[in-house]
Amino acid sequence: MHKEENKNNTAQRGFEQTSSEDIIHLIKKNDSTLSAEERDQVWGNIFRKTINKRRRFIIQSLSIAASILILIVSGWGIYRLTAGKADVYSELMAKVNIETLNTSRLYIKEQEIELDKQAEIYCNSENNQLRIVNRDGNSFKISVPDAQKNPYLQVAIPSGNKAKIILDDKSVITVRGNSKLIFPITYASNEREVYLEGEAFLHVTKNPKKKFNVKTASMDVSVLGTSFDVCSFPKKNIQSVVLVSGRVKVTPDFGETITMAPNQKYVYDKSGKKNVLSNVDPYNDICWKEDLLVLDHEPLSSVFEKLCKHYNTNLSYNTSDMIKIKISGKLDLNIPLNDLLKMIEKIAPNQISINLESKSIKLNINPK
Structure with a gap:
């Protein structure tokens, strides 16, 4: 009698530790040796394992879906904020043509x-x-x-x-x-x-x-x-x-x-x-803040281009001629353009001649 009880207890512990498929296989093999009460316990184990797994799977799936949704909403919010600023910047910048x-x-x-x-x-x-x-x-x-x-x-x-x-x-x-x-x-x-x-x-x-x-x-x-x-x-x-x-x-x-x-x-x-x-x-x-232009062996063509922009005017010169002449020094952009051009003539002696009326600059081919 005791041997039979031990055998049944061992079987029950085995049922609790095995998977649902193993339990079903074991039931089919030993169906004739189990009482009605034991079969009810086994099926209860199967129900708890399979239903709980399904519940856990659903809960985990919902948690993952919720996390993804939060990320999407957060990302959309950040995108809207960033894109919104970019739109404001673009709209404001487009209002003004700086060149006119x-x-x-x-x-x-x-x-x-x-x-x-x-x-x-x-x-x-x-x-x-x-x-x-x-x-x-x-x-x-x-x-x-x-x-x-x-x-x-x-x-x-x-x-x-x-x-x-x-x-x-x-x-x-x-x-x-x-x-x-x-x-x-x-x-x-x-x-x-x-x-x-x-x-x-x-x-x-x-x-x-x-x-x-x-x-x-x-x-x-x-x-x-x-x-x-x-x-x-x-x-x-x-x-x-x-x-x-x-x-x-x-x-x-x-x-x-x-x-x-x-x-x-x-x-x-x-x-x-x-x-x-x-x-x-x-x-x-940064010396432009003080209206100064520092030149370090800079081509005259580049210098004249900067002066044209600063004084909002045009100078007439041959770029290929002026690019050959390089000057160094410091120019004060607060003074009138004509005075500045005279200074440039002194910085580049015997190399260029400037007509102040027409603001045309020419290369001296045969300097004296």
Whole structure:
């Protein structure tokens, strides 16, 4: 009797430890030796194992589906946020053709305000106002409607002009001629961001909790607090960042993110998708802020091209002749163009002659 009970107990323990298929096989083999009560216990084991597995599978499947849905919704939200900003930038940039402008302009929604040749714009988020200061010291204030909902403003600076933007956090952006900048009167809670077409020098107030991002069509520059120059003209293949102080991270459209140290220059060739990081004297790249042009063995054709843009005029010369002559020195772009051309004649003696009335430059074939 005891042997029979031990045999049945062993069989039950075996049933509990085996799979459903094994149990079914065992039932078929030993069906005649099991009592009705034992068969009920076995089928109960089968039910619990198979139903619980199915429940676990359904729950796991639902959990995975929910996780995927959350990722999709989150990704869509991020995409909408990023795409939304990109659309705003594109729409604002498309409003202005910088090549047809004769005076600097500030755009606030549908408003268009003409600016002085060297205007300063101060942002005040507390009362949603801008204070515009002209070169002669005269100033006026402009209210920005719906500043919280539509915080983006734009300045467009033609050749020969520049503008200084003092943001709400006291960061200062000097915008060079032939450039456009989109900036906010007030920042979002977790970021500081501007969009640039052209060239600007930025002195960013340090804030470890809010990175400062400069976005261009070809690269992103991210900093916490520093001084640097960004040059990103859309029609030029060569884009650059020059770092004066602090550290910045540059992320081009193609290639790896590069961290820069002071006195370094990052050059990105968007046509060849190549980049170079080198040590430089940053002064030569940022002296335009002081209306100075530093020349280091530069072809005259390049010099005249820069002068034409700065003074918004045309000079008549043969490029193939002027490219052969290279000059070095420092030119003050605040003085009248005719005086500047006389200075260039002195820098390149007996090589060129300049007719100031017609603004034509000729190579001296037989200098005296």
